Structure formats: structure tokens, C-alpha cells
Amino acid sequence: xxxxxxxxxxxxxxxxxxxxxxxxxxxxxxxxxxxxxxxxxxxxxxxxxxxxxxxxxxxxxxxxxxxxxxxxxxxxxxxxxxxxxxxxxxxxxxxxxxxxxxxxxxxxxx
Amino acid sequence: xxxxxxxxxxxxxxxxxxxxxxxxxxxxxxxxxxxxxxxxxxxxxxxxxxxxxxxxxxxxxxxxxxxxxxxxxxxxxxxxxxxxxxxxxxxxxxxxxxxxxxxxxxxxxx
Numbered sequence: 001x002x003x004x005x006x007x008x009x010x011x012x013x014x015x016x017x018x019x020x021x022x023x024x025x026x027x028x029x030x031x032x033x034x035x036x037x038x039x040x041x042x043x044x045x046x047x048x049x050x051x052x053x054x055x056x057x058x059x060x061x062x063x064x065x066x067x068x069x070x071x072x073x074x075x076x077x078x079x080x081x082x083x084x085x086x087x088x089x090x091x092x093x094x095x096x097x098x099x100x101x102x103x104x105x106x107x108x109x110x
Numbered sequence: 111x112x113x114x115x116x117x118x119x120x121x122x123x124x125x126x127x128x129x130x131x132x133x134x135x136x137x138x139x140x141x142x143x144x145x146x147x148x149x150x151x152x153x154x155x156x157x158x159x160x161x162x163x164x165x166x167x168x169x170x171x172x173x174x175x176x177x178x179x180x181x182x183x184x185x186x187x188x189x190x191x192x193x194x195x196x197x198x199x200x201x202x203x204x205x206x207x208x209x210x211x212x213x214x215x216x217x218x219x220x
Binding site for chain 2: 001002003005008017019021025026027028030031043073074075076077078079082083084094095096098101102103104105106107
């Protein structure tokens with residue numbers, strides 16, 4: 001089922017959360033935020049672009065590290081307020097060097 | 111690597127986005143939000159509880175549909191501001207009846 005870009009609901013800050021998943025392993029790599037401009041660039045360039053909330057600037061993922069993410073598929077959820085970006089990552093997603101940003105586990109006792 | 115609950119960063123509204131993933135298939139099922147109370151309940155009960163932003167109430171996922179999500183593992187990302195909840199789902203995650211809420215695809219041309 002395909003969906004039009006106009007259906008996407010950006011939040012009050014003009015952002016939408018984007019989950020990034022490795023299309024080969026199905027590992028969840030990271031979550032970042034896109035605005036309309038970064039989503040357009042992602043669609044045009046075929047690599048992930050985000051809006052950095054901390055730096056308030058456009059962020060081409062991997063442009064300095066080389067670990068760009070080649071986009072295979074973009075999915076939208078039922079509420080149209082979350083994106084799932086399925087990618088081929090050129091290297092680790094996390095700035096710590098881990099393949100995924102989700103490398104820590106929470107336990108009840110800690 | 112384990113992490114303490116006190117390290118988790120809730121946003122200005124006291125919420126943190128929680129990606130829910132099927133632990134068997136690695137399919138990404140949905141994204142919802144937790145506050146401290148719903149995270150505590152999730153840890154205690156072993157099923158997912160969220161904070162419904164639209165209804166402003168605690169939400170035990172699947173309590174009406176029967177499609178509860180049994181929690182296997184909770185991970186935290188490097189920034190400590192996103193959760194990844196790995197679950198055994200008792201049924202479809204989406205209220206539309208789809209297994210995942212991400213059943214729609216965005217294409218450049220649409």
C-alpha cells in the first residue's frame with residue numbers, strides 16, 4: 001500500500017521520528033528526527049538526512065564518518081506520525097562504534 | 111551492558127519514545143510513548159504499558175483486543191532518550207488488524 005507525502009503528520013516543531021532499521025538483519029539501528037526538508041533530501045538522494053535537534057541543523061548521516069545509510073524503503077505508520085526507514089548501512093550507526101545505538105539493556109533490578 | 115533507570119532521559123513532557131520490535135521476526139511493530147509510570151509498570155508486569163498522548167491516560171497495550179505484548183528485553187540508546195522494547199506479541203500490533211503499524215510505503219513519486 002502506497003501513501004502520499006501530504007499524509008505525513010509532522011509535530012508542532014515540524015518533526016517526525018524516524019526509526020532506522022537494517023534491511024538485511026532487521027536490527028533497529030537508531031531513532032532520529034526528520035523535518036520536511038530532510039525527508040525530501042532522503043527521498044531525492046537515497047541516503048538518510050535528519051534534522052539534528054541538538055545542533056538545529058540538517059544532518060547527512062555518515063557524511064563525516066563514512067557510515068552513510070542507503071535507503072531501501074520508507075514506511076509510514078497507521079497514525080502517519082512515525083517513519084520506518086529501512087537501509088543498507090555502510091558501517092556502524094552509533095557514534096560509539098556500535099553497530100546499533102541500542103547496545104544497552106535495562107533490567108528491573110538496576 | 112546494563113544501565114540504570116535513572117539514566118533515562120524523559121522529554122519536557124515527561125515522555126520517551128518506545129520502539130516495539132517482535133523478538134522472533136525482528137519486525138518493527140509500532141512506536142508509542144512511555145512516561146516513568148508506564149515504564150515502571152512495563153518492568154513490573156512484563157507487558158507493555160504506554161502513555162496515550164491523544165487520550166492523556168495510561169494504556170495497557172492489548173488489554174481490550176487481547177493482543178498484549180510480553181516483554182523480553184528493554185534496550186536504551188546511546189543518548190538515553192529512546193527505548194527499544196523487544197516483545198512476544200499475542201497478536202497484531204495495529205488497530206487496523208495489520209501485524210505491524212508500518213504497513214504503508216512512501217515512494218518518491220507519490
